[in-house]
Amino acid sequence: MKVLFLDHDGVICLSNNFGSRFKKQRKWGQRYQREYPLDARFDNFDKKAVKVLNELIEETSLEIVVSSDWRTWASVDEMGDYYLSQGILKRPLDYTTTVLDSTFDFDPKFDLEQTRSLEILDWLDKHSGVSHWVAVDDLDMSNLERNWGLSNFVHTTKPNEGIKKLGVKDQVLKFLK
Numbered sequence: 001m002k003v004l005f006l007d008h009d010g011v012i013c014l015s016n017n018f019g020s021r022f023k024k025q026r027k028w029g030q031r032y033q034r035e036y037p038l039d040a041r042f043d044n045f046d047k048k049a050v051k052v053l054n055e056l057i058e059e060t061s062l063e064i065v066v067s068s069d070w071r072t073w074a075s076v077d078e079m080g081d082y083y084l085s086q087g088i089l090k091r092p093l094d095y096t097t098t099v100l101d102s103t104f105d106f107d108p109k110f111d112l113e114q115t116r117s118l119e120i121l122d123w124l125d126k127h128s129g130v131s132h133w134v135a136v137d138d139l140d141m142s143n144l145e146r147n148w149g150l151s152n153f154v155h156t157t158k159p160n161e162g163i164k165k166l167g168v169k170d171q172v173l174k175f176l177k
Contacts, residue, residue, distance in 0.1 A: 002060050002176045003133040005096065005120050008068040010138025012049040013042075015159040020044045033073055038082055041073050045086040048164045054089045056169060060132075060176040063093040065123060067116055067135065071095040096123045117141045117148045134175035136163060 006012070024040040033041055056062060066079060074082065080091030096119040120135050134152045135141060138159060143149035154171045156162045163169065 001129050001131060002062040003065055003093075003124075003130050004056065004062045004172070004176070005065050005067045005123070005133065005135035005137075006053075006092070007116075007135075007137040007139070008045070008066075008070050009043075010159040011068075011136055011156050011162045012045045012053055014046040014049060014162050017043045017046055038074065038078055039085065042070060042082060045088070046162065046164065047087065049162050050087045052164045052169050054087070056172055056176070057089050059173065062176055064090060065094045065096060065120075066092045067096045067120055067137065094123070096120055113139045113141045113143065114148050117143075117150050120150060121148075132176045134172055136168075136172060138162070 009018070020043045021040060025036055028036050028040055057064075064083075066076075071079070076092060076095055079095075083091055096116075099115070099118045099122045116137065116139060117135075120141075124130060124133065134154060135150050136154045136156060138156045140155050141150045142153045142155060152175045154168060154175070156165060156168060158165055161168075163172075
């Protein structure tokens with residue numbers, strides 16, 4: 001099985017999409033976010049980024065595991081519905097889960113990166129049958145010298161381009177073929 005660990009913000013939800021959920025939420029009033037209709041919980045995905053993701057799905061038959069913190073606002077099934085509504089060809093297979101690993105000294109400078117890396121490594125440890133995998137994120141999780149970085153990682157460095165940035169798709173394909 002080929003797995004893509006997918007962040008959303010800065011990868012397929014780009015900076016020009018940030019905040020679109022607030023416009024959708026105005027008509028629903030002040031509620032807890034999980035009470036909003038599914039479409040109003042999230043910002044829109046960038047159409048060109050979705051096109052690149054769909055090309056990756058078609059070329060590699062990858063499975064998607066959501067590593068984004070968006071996972072806290074919907075079930076996997078609901079996120080699958082949202083993916084389809086945004087034009088993604090495939091529902092996510094799963095989410096990474098929160099890992100509180102006391103064996104690592106967390107570095108405040110890399111807290112988010114370290115946490116997400118450990119969650120991905122934990123998911124891989126618990127799921128056999130993964131032949132190829134890659135994580136794509138706007139957080140830099142390539143910090144291998146710190147004992148928690150990811151070797152199979154593609155960094156999206158421009159929040160307005162994400163996965164559609166020239167060369168990113170090719171980098172992802174190197175890990176999945």
